[in-house]
Amino acid sequence: MTDPRTPAGRTVLVLGGTTEGRAAAAALSAQAGIRVVSSLAGAVRSPRLPDGEVRIGGFGGADGLAGYLRAEGVTAVLDATHPFAAGMTANAAAACAATGIPLVVLRRPGWTPGPGDRWHRVASVADAATALGPLLPGPDGRVLLTTGRGGLAAFAGVDARFVVRAVDPPPPPLPARHTLLLARGPFDLAAERDLFAEIDPHVLVTKDSGGDATAPKLTVARERGIPVVVVDRPPLPRGVTGVGTVADAVAALGL
Structure with a gap:
């Protein structure tokens, strides 16, 4: 259920499990009136927990995630999963498209070779x-x-x-x-x-x-x-673009 303490039901679902996901959860939790729920896949034992609420485990595909978004009154989704979590990102894109909920994808920049690299x-x-x-x-x-x-x-x-x-x-x-x-x-x-x-x-x-x-x-x-x-990291789903920093992701949410 939507937390009654959050005005206008401002609930952000952070798909996390990364350093950037924890940083984003901390930045969002510091803002008044925002309920932050971080979702962790549960693939790692004893994960580092972020600020705010935490749920662990899958959603049951794109349809299950869409149902969760509706039930929890989620108003925005921040996908800060690992760059290789292609399945979760695809499900997030499909679920957000089905529910009309904004999606921001946070992807740390990839590595580039320098002189001397083989x-x-x-x-x-x-x-x-x-x-x-x-x-x-x-x-x-x-x-x-x-x-x-x-x-x-x-x-x-x-x-x-x-x-x-x-x-x-x-x-x-x-x-x-x-x-x-x-x-x-x-x-x-x-x-x-x-x-x-x-x-x-x-x-x-x-x-x-x-x-x-x-x-x-x-x-x-x-x-x-x-x-x-x-x-190489997998591409983002068609029509989805990413931002490279936590600050840019929080700004893109427009909260």
Whole structure:
């Protein structure tokens, strides 16, 4: 139900789970008369909770989300999910179109290569697995895999030694030869240098998640002359545009 303390039923649903989502929830909660509800997917155990109300779990697709928006009297939706949460963004776009509720999509800018970077951009995690072959010296090649806990089955058939870094244990199947490194960013430059020195990877594989929290690994790869396979982020749904900062997102909501 709509909170009676919020004038004109100003309720903002923040689709969060990211640093930007928490920052946006904090900025909105600081404004008088706005009820903020952050929705987290529940994919990460012990998530960092934002300011305001929090719900955890899915909606049941676009139709379920549309029903939630109507039932809760939501007046605007801020999609601050991970750049690779394409399914949630598609559902948000469809639900907002069906209900006539404004949608603002917040996407941190993607990474761009600089001088000395040896990047190989690919369209998917599966393509990243295929791209590894020419970049490895052979079966004893070492890969630092930082694409998260999902989609690792694509690497199960790659004959190499993997260090898989993720926040929570990933589901099988996993690469046959792997070491699991459970860690939550941000990762500073000194820590990344220590990690690279310890495992001495031949290749780094990552997603173009953008932002500063996990960017130092790219700096270390450049310093060490290591090739990086970068999975491009999926495009936004047709007709949907994004903003790049929390301030721009809050302004775009027009509250």
